Structures are given as C-alpha cells and as structure tokens.
Amino acid sequence: MKINYISILWMTALICFSSCQEYLDEKPEKSILVPSSAGDVQALLDYYPNLNQNSLLTFIISDDWETTEENWDGLSPWEQNAYLWKTEIFEPNTLSTDYIRIHNQIFTANVCLEVLDKLAVNEDISNLRGEALALRSRSIFELSLLFLPHPFSPDADDIRIPVRLKPEINSEPEILGIHETLEIVEHDLLEAFSLLSEKGAYRTRPDRISVQALLSRLYLYQQRWGDAKESGKYVIGSEYKLMDFHEMDSSSSYPFELFNSEMLLYGITSSFSVTASSATYINSDLYSRYGEKDLRRSLFFTLDRDSLPLFKGSYLGDYNLFTGISLSEVYLTLAESSIRNGELKEGLTYLNALGGHRYLDFEEWDVATSDEALGLVLNERRKELVFKGTRWMDMKRLRNLGDFDYPVREIRDEVFTLQAGNQFTLQLPALEIELESL
C-alpha cells in the first residue's frame, strides 16, 4: 500500500522533471527578447532617437553661435569649457554623455551585424546589414571629427583612440589613428552602398542616396575632390530636389517641414537645452553676411525683443536642430570640390543652382578666378549650413587649408580664442583614459 503511494509520487516527480525545462523557458517579461530575427534587427536600427542623434558637443564648439554671460553661467561645466575651447573640457571624475552615446550607437550596430551574420542572406538581410554599416560609419566619423586630428594636420599620427568593431564587452578595442579610422568609414560606407536599396522607406534609414551623401562629406574632409564630386553627383541625380525658398512662408514660426525634399538622412542634436535656448544667438558677424535679398535671412532667423537673431530654420520643422545630411550640403560640396579640382565653371553651376533657390532676384555668379569662386562657395556654405551640425568639420578642414579666421569668444571681459592645434582635437575624458588603461 505504502509503496504504491510513493511510486505514484515518484512518477509524478519524474513526469514533472522531464517537462520542467520547458516550463522554465518562459521569459520573465513580455517586452524583452533576445534579438535574433531580421525584424528584431530592424527594430534596433529603427531606434532613431538614439541612432540618428548627433552630439551637442559638436554644436557647442562650433563658431556659429554665441550667448550671453548670464546664459553661459547656467551651462553645465563641460558646456562652459567647450564654449571657450578649453583644452580640458570634461571635469574630473565625469563622463561625457556625447562620447557615451556615440559608442553606444557603434555598439548597437555591432550587435546588429553579429545577429545578421547568423541569418541566411537574402535581400532584407543585406539591406539591414547596409543600414547597420552606414549608421556605424556615421558614428565613427563623428567620433573622429571630435577626438582625432585632421588627416593632414601635423599631429595626425600622434593621437589614437579606442573603437570597438565587435559587441563583446571583454573584447580588446582597436586603437585607431585618423587614417585607419577614415579607411574603416570609407570601406563600410562603400559596402553599405553595395547592400542597400536605392531609397529607404523612412528618412531615418540610410539608403544608397544618403550613403553617397555621407561619402561626399567624407571625401571633402579628406580633400579627395574628385571622389567627393563623383559621390555628390550621384546624389543630385536622385529624385531629391532643392526647395525653392521663394515659396516659403517666412512669417511662420518654423518655416520648414519635417522630411522636406532636401532631407537625405534624418539627424537630430542630442539635447535641445542649448540649441533651442532663447539665448543661443547666431554669431553676429555671420548674421551680417545675409544680405537683404537673401531669403534665408528671414526664413532661418527671427529677431528677439532686443533685435538679436535666433535660429528657426531647422529642417525638422521645430526647435530641435536638424543635423543629418541635406541636399543643399551636397550641392555646396560639389561646388567646392569642383572648384578646388580646377573645374571652375562646373563648380559655379552647382553654386548657381543653389543660389537660384535661395535669393530674391537672383543674378548668377560669374567669377574669373578660383580664389574668388572659393570665397563665394565658402561664404555660401557657411550661410546655408548654419546650425546644421557641419561647421566643426568645416572649421577643422578649413584651418588645414588655410582658409580660416580663428574665432574669439568673451566671457566676463576675458577673451578666449581657438588657435592652437590641440584645441581642434578634443581630449577624451580623463576617466575614460583611466578605464581604458591606455
């Protein structure tokens, strides 16, 4: 009798045991998953509020803007330091949110690439791989603009930074100089181009057109004029068209609409605390360059009560800054690289194409020398791309090309200038160097 009971119990236990592993396979939270399918990777890459975000730091160190002493007082210490181009920007014992985010973007792309490697290749998978490579290249390029010298600057070989191309946390980072970094960026963008479809379903997803736009930006930075032209031409041959600023309503508080016909790839600045402040004014010298007939003067800016210019021309259609890549940038890149490549006429064509959409009663530019033409192009570039996140790159490369006026900022009667070479290459936060044991 007793034996029977016990054997029944044993049986029950055994049955239970064999099925218990399944019983314990249930995931503890509905919303979590181990990314393993194409859909999961698409969702990870579609997290555009993170992946398509650009650094506030890039904006702060650019000379497009200036602010008041009272507003500067309210900035956080690293923002104050960056505004004054101090050599040591990050406070002791602190991390940089921008630096963390760029690496997190790279990490996310790395995770996606690893998941995709395990999936059978088809068109969707290739396209996703292209997206991941393009997003990663964009982030690595941004990293190099901040923390590595320009490839042609005298200290180009002196500085190296850690970059990881695998998602494992314990993996050793690659310690890269500027040349290797840009090689990776170019290689990945070219591979992405071969994998991607011509046009993405959403402007937040990279496609062939935006990858070529990124390539033209990269080549311009590397002073590879011919390559920059070739990539640029691919872009302007696409279905994207310049907006005609004559048709824009300058009385509107934000004249441009989101996903307008010039937006090639969505990008947003990480924080609006500084960029959307009512004390973030356009550099007064720059503002004075917009002539009466320049439609951008009233489409990009509004004057506050004290007649100081504030920016309202974001391609996102609101107070967030658009820092992706735009068709107008590609036109300017084409114009500049053509002229620097000795093709003056061709360069002017691109410039005039843009000008026709930007000026009232536009008269086409026609100059004889490439120096004059370059002057025109750089002036237009500065005015067109104001508050679009490209100025820091331009400052770095123009300093190297000798076409640069060193800017000055003043706080409490103390003058700060951006002059020395090391101010153009930011130091990693001290804490990061300690953690990397570099």
Add this chain to the structure above:
Amino acid sequence: MKKKLLLYFIACLMLLNFRAIGQTTATLQGSVASSDGMELPGVLISLRDTEIRTITDEAGEFSLNAPDGEYTLSASYIGMEPFSISVTIPGDDPIRIILKQSDYELSQVDVVSTGYQELPKERATGSFAFLDSQLVQRKVSPTILDRLEDVTSGLIFNRGSNASNDPLSIRGRSTIYANTSPLIIVDNFPYDGPLENINPNDVASVTVLKDAAAASIWGARAGNGVIVITTTRGKSDQPMQVSFNSNVTVTEPRDLYYVPQMSIPDFISIEQGLFENNFYRNLENNSNKPKLPPVVETSIALRDGLLSQAQADEQLRLYRQSDIRKDIEENYLRPAINQQYAVSLTGGNAGHTYNISLGYDQLGSDVRGNDGNRWTLAIGDEWKTLRDKLEIGLRVNLANQNSHTRTELAKGYAYDRLMDSNGNPLPVANLYSTRYISSVEGEGLLDWRYIPLNEIGKQDYTSRSYDFRVSPSIQYALTPDLKIGLFYQYWKNMGTTRNRAPLDLFYTRDLINKYTQVQEDGNFSYPIPKGDILSTAQSESFSHTFRPQLTYVKELNSKHYINAIAGMEIRDLQGLSWSDRYYGYQDDMGISIPVDLVNRYPYYHNPGQQVTVLSNSGHGGNTDRFLSYYTNWGYDYSHRYFFNFSARKDQANIFGVDANQRGVPLWSVGGAWIISEENFMKSPSMPFLKLRATFGYSGNVDKSLSSAVTAQYVNFQFYDALPHLTGATILNPPNPDLRWEKVRTTNLALDMETQNGMFSGTVEYYSKYSRDLLGEYSVPSSTGRTSFKGNFAETQVRGVDISLSAKIFRDSFKWTASLLYSGLKEKVLDFEKEPTVNDLLSSALSSSPYPKVGRPLFGVYSYAWAGLDPDTGDPMGILDGEPSTDYLGISRAATSDNLQYHGPGRPTNFGAFRNDFSYKGFSLSVNVSYRFGYYVKRRSIDYYTLLRGAIGHGDYDLRWKNPGDEQVTQIPSQPLTADSRRNAFYTNSATLIEKGDHIRLNDIRLAYTLSQYTTAWLPVKSAQIYAYAGNLGIIWKASGQRLDPDYQYAKPLRSISFGLKLDF
C-alpha cells in the same frame, strides 16, 4: 444575490462543526475552579491514552462518557498549572478539580512556523524571532508589516533618503543590486499580493526567520530573511468564540513648515536682483511661454509701463505677506482619520475547527476629499476524519481595497496667493506665464487659468484592487509515522485605476487648449475634443503554487525523535497589465470621442513643438516560475540534543540562461543542546539553558539580467519624428557567467531563562557572508556601455542580536521590561568598480549603494571642512593641507580614498526598550527605540539653485553676513553669482554631516480590561478599552540640529487611537 450566497456558505461551514461524538458506556461528571474559587469554563479535560476529551461549560462543569476502566484524567487551561488525577469509570461522585495559577502565566509554548513546519521554539536550532498575537495586536495600524517595527529583534525599518529601495532589512543587507525585500509567507505560501490587503487583526503570530537553518527551507528567495505570517485558526475543543475589535485613529496633518524655508521678503529681493541682472530674459522670451514668478511678472509689467510704480509696490507688498503654505494648510489639510472594525468567529471540536473573520477599514487622508477603505474576509476550516488519519483544510481569503482621490494639493510659487482677502479663489501661474495666458484671452480657448481652490474635490481618481486566495490542503497518514500531503494555493489579484479628469481641472483644459489648431478660415479644430479625459489602467495577476510533501515523524523509545519532510514545489506567477485613455469623455452618457493618435500637431502656444495626441496605451506582462525540491530532517535525542539538516534546490525561469545554470542547490545544518537538561547542570536557578549553532546557505536572484544580449521593444515618444514606428533598445550586454547570489550564514546562540522566568533572554552572534553578488564595474564607454553587472561582489555582515526580558514585579502589580539590541557591522569585501568621488559624496542621499571595499554598503562621505573665510564668508576646504577656496582644485584633488569618511549611513546599533505594566485591569505599555552609530547628511541653503530662482533653505537667515560672523555660523555668505563649484563644495562638506544617534519614544498603549471572571455583571466574556499614541517624538539626539535625523524631508506624524475589544 451574492450576499445571500455568501451567508449560505458561512452557515454551511458552521453547521459542519456540530458533529456527534462517539457512543459510550458510562458517564463521568465533575467541575473545575481556580484556587480563588472561580469556576473555569473552557478547561480541556482529557483521559490520557484515549481520544476522549471535553471542555468545561460556562459553569465550569463537564461530563464525559467512556468505557469502563481506570484512567488518568488531566485538566489543562492556559495560565494554569496542568493537573492530573486517577479516576475509575464508572465512578460515584462528581470530581472537583482546583487548578493553580501557573508561574509561567500565559507562557504558552511558542510555536514558530517556517511556513513548511511548525515546531516548538524550544526544539529549534535556527534563529527565529517570534511575535505572538499580543505583540502583533499591540500597535494600532491598518497594515501588518509596520507592526513588526521595534518589537522584532534584528529587523530594522530603514529611514531617510537611502531607504526607498529597501524599506526593511533583516540583519543588514545581503545583496547590492538584486531584490532586497524579505520573502513574505502568509499561511504557508509566498504572498504575491500587496501587503496592504492583509488585515492585521487576522494575524495570530509572526515568525521572522533570520539565519540559514531557519530560512534555507525557502532556498533561493530567502537571502534577505523570511517573514512568516500565520493567521488566526480555530482550535479543536474550543467553543465558538466571537471577538470584536474596533478603533479610531486620528493622525495629524502633514507639517508644511517642517523643513525650514528662507523668509519670503528675502526671497523676493533675490528674485528682484535676478530680474535686474537679466536672469529671466531667456525665459521671458522662451517660445514655450514658461511661467515666471509673480514678482518677475510684476517687474516686467512695471518695466513695460503696464503698471505704475505705486501699483507694483502694492503688489510686491502683498507678495511679501503671503505664504502658499498657509493657504494650503487652511484650505486643504485636516487630520486624517482611520477607523477599523473587525469581527471574528473561531471554534472547533475534535473533528473540525473553523474561523471566519470580517474586517472593514476606513482609511482617511489629510487632504480634503481623499479617502479609501478596505474589506477583508477570511474563512478557514479544517477537518479531521478516519480516526484522524485524514486531514482536510480549506482557507479562503478575500480582500477589496479602494481609494478615491478627489483633490490634489495646489502647486505654486512660495508666495502665491490662493485666495484674496475676501476668500475668493485666485488664479496662479501653472506651466505658462500669466502674460501669455492673458494675451490669448478672448481667442476662444477654454479658460487657461489655473485656480487651485476651484479644483478641490473635482478630480475623480479611483483605484481598486480585489484579492482572492484559496488554499485547499489534504493530508493523509499512510502509516502512523508517515503522512502524505498535497498543498495548493491559487491567488488572483485584479487592480484597476480610473482617472477621470473633468473640464473643471486645469490639466484637462490645458491639454485641449495646447492641441487646439487654428484652421485656415480662422476657426479652431480640436485634436483633443472638449470633454473629460479618462485614463484607465488594469492589471491582473494570478499564481498557482502546488506542493506535494511527505512528512515523517517517529519517536523511538521516547529518546529518539525524528521529524522529516520532503517535497517539491511548483510556482507559476503571471501578471498582465494594460492601460488606455479616452478623450472627450462624458461621464453621464458614458461616451468618448475617437482621436487621431498618428499625426503630429503643433502646440497652440509653441508651434515649434509638434506632437501627437498622447495615447497612454501600454501593455505589460511578466511570468515568474519556480520549480523547487526540498527536504528537512530534524533529529532529537532525549530532548537534549537536536540536529537539523535541510536542503533545497530552486530553479527559475531566468532568461536566456543555460538550463544547468537556472538552479541553485542550497543547504544548511544546525544543532542545539539543552544544557539545562543535563544532570550536571540541573539547577533551580537556571531551569533553561540552551546552546544553538547553525551554518548554511540561502540565495537571491536578479531576473532582470540574462546571459544573452537582450533587447526591449519600445514605442516612440509622442514628440518623436515618426511616432508610429516601433524600435528596440538593447538592455543587457551578454553575460554568459550569470549565477545566483549566495548568502552563507553562521549563527551561534544561547537561550536561557532563570528561575520562575524572572530573566529570560537570547544572545545570538551571526556572520553573513554573501558571495557571487551581482556587482558592477565601470567599463570604458567605448564598449557601448558605462558599466557592467556580473556576479563578482562580496559583502559581509557580522552582528549580534540580543533580546532580554525581566519580570521585575510579578504580583498584582506587574512590570515586565524587554530589551532588544542589535549590533551589526557591514563591510564590502570585493567590488571591482571603484566608486567615483561624486558617487561617494551623493551616497548619503542615494537609495542605491555605492560600494567601496572595506566600507559598509551605505557610507557617508564629505569634503573636509575648514570653516568660513573670515573676509568673505566663503566656505573653505582643504587643499594641500591648507584651507582653500579653490573649489575646482579641491574637486580635482579629491579621490575616493582621501574624502572624509564619517561612518555608516545606516544604524549599526539599534533596538528597543519596552516596559509593560499592569495592575488589576489596567495595562500600560511604553516602547522606546534607539538607533546609534550612523551619520546623516543635513540639508542647508543651496545658493546655486537660489540664485537660479528657487526658494532656499531656512539656513539662509543664519548665513555669514559680516566679518566676525564666522565665529557664530558655519553657513557661507551669499555669493554674487550662482557658483556651482562653491555650492557643490558646501553641500558636500563635512559641516553638513551629523550624527544620527537618537532615542525615540515610539508609542504608548494604555488599556483597561474587564473580564467575567472578575466582573460578574459583564455581559461579555471580556472587554477591553484601549488608547494608543504613536510617533511621540525624540527623547534625545546627538546632533544639535532641529530636525529629526531620520526624517529630514517630512515630519513623522503623531497619531492617537482609541479602541474597544470585546470577546463573547
């Protein structure tokens, strides 16, 4: 209909109780009285070695039937010495029994419960803290857990800013990032619902399991200790007993003036200064039209010529005299009143016991219009049949908790006026500047002003929860020694919140207004339609717990006693939750209007912001599964030597972990020796002396981690560019080495009692060593992460728990003093991430620990303080050994090792001292608690936020103003500009660190009891009226500061209760 069914059900359960007792051959009669001649009803009369038993009736008389023969008759009654006599059946005369009062009055054997087993405390080897019903019912409160405070040895309620994540610790904290709360067991099963649903009036006893031997039976969830709650049950051979308890508690309203605040005229001059310095210019021009302080609005109006100087001065004069706290106090606050009613029925006979209790609590709030209530119903039945071989039990619990919020406290600036001098409600700025609000007046929007007093009682927010538990059990004795039992519990909880925000609320009108669109023809369209906004959230959870178990009890030669259990447990706990929102809702018609949740609309007040209408829809679900095997063996030799072994293996559905890493085997051993039973130790002066020792492991787990990369799907925010896409973010980087946390506990204890129980006490020493704790280390950001969690931290807690009790007077005037003392030392042994200076400086106020090797988990650190600069009143730190005001230099030079370390942030020596007096029917109990050996960080004036427009701390009035003040104050002068570094230095400096040591008068309970034994006319068996006063205040504290060290942000509120308890 439901009610009828319920009544019918109750009636059935009660009828089952009237079971006939077996047939007889002869009758024995008798009566029982106490030595002072009082008849004793309810005395248990039994014939030894038979199952024949009865109890005396109201006249103290009994009669029982038994087959002819010789018997030993025994009589037992709580509080009386047991009595036995030889009888012959059939006998001649009725027997008259006189019971003597026992020396150990009411020293009923404490039976501790582990949730699997009940065992007399005397036989236990592990560390148990036991609270009997008297101690549980001592405090008046609506919830059970707070009744453990300061009456349970080794248990502390953490207070202050670092306590929000782990309000309760048993013997320190044994984990860093995993779950910190003790496991709560109610009636033998882990309790999954909110503890507020348990009516403390139903609780018979609480046992706290503190060491491994006590807790390892709960295995992997026992690392933080276990609290076992046992509810009232009927007793066999007890006539139906009805008790009634009711009380009312009045708690003072919150004290808005508790944290000192700088004077309003001073603050107004600071705002004026800021205005002069253009501080508000950005905000004034900001496209979001943010609200500005009234003083600033007045200054703007004056500047723009909209007010004359005289008008402006008059407004400022009014502001200087106003204080929003006064208006809130007058219009919103009141004492909170709680009422509690509980009725219970218990009883039973040899074959059946039952209990039914019903409770109702009215839960008050100190804010007008807000209240709540709770209903609880508990039914328990146990049957024994087939010559006691089969035991069947059924317990059913129902609880319903409701709360209704109709009023939210007014929000405003410190000197905002909620009403004018005639008592008419006034608008105050909320979200937007008053300039903007008046500028759009007349544009056809809804009233965009916020008039707080008009909103009192207008909100309609209800939250309800229904909780249901049913636990049937069946046990069958296969042999006299071996029982098989099946225990099961089903639990279900449904919660719903419903928040109807009517148009009377600014919240609703604001949402409608800011989404309002101006169409091309100038007319308005409303993406959010006019009407109420109804937000709902629902949750549904359930759990199944099933536990087949074998129990083996064997006594051999009355020397060897074996008690063993083995079993398995399957638990499945699942929850689902979802929420939704409806716009344009009309409550009287029950209709809402669909809205467009996809397209983005520019805000009316700031077209630069484009947003979708908030859908507020959300979905969640979780599943917790455990599969466990356990066994526990107790061996007792000659009632002197005890040995105990237990083992358990738990497996859980940790995500993405290999099957073999899901489980953890845990075990413990323990031994005890009752020395006083040895012949060589037998001494009348020390009738009880016992030595105990245990060793073993318990565990903990953090299910949020995974060994694979995990990601989470998310919806985008309503302000994002493509709100309808779905994205995913990575939660965890992979961690292939993920394991369970383990806590190794060693416990040594001595229990003793002197003659007649004059002194009794327990001294315990323990050492808890936790390893494989989830710890964190910093990784360079280039990994894509900033830190990484893994099982590599180790901590240790060592301590003593002492509880002593002395019966100082034992005659008609009784005085018992009980002392609880716990001392502990926590130390981090291994943790790879070195905390940063800022981590350590914030640790005094942080609820998550910043472990530093060699220090306790919660420590208090600061910058060294060198006083105030005599010339400027600047705070001075120390740099290179010299007083310095180079704050950047000080912060650069600071390392986690050279910061000043004051000591632990949580009490290291604590306990309570309780005195119970009684005389005739009166009893008085006074509990005093103490906490020593820790430090707290005090708040002071924060000049940085003050100079950025936020009102500051009252220390402002005591600041350095002129040279020489540094002799009398340590509060720095007001700087010219908002200097974040100077401020960060001061607010993190040693001058703001205080000793937390204090002694507090917790509570006093006074009761007067009448009983039928002493007062014949009493219509009920006993009646008690009682009064209870709680949170009476601090008796002594080490710090000279005004505030209570444990309550830096809000005052502990005093309360007083009056109640009546009747037993029929």
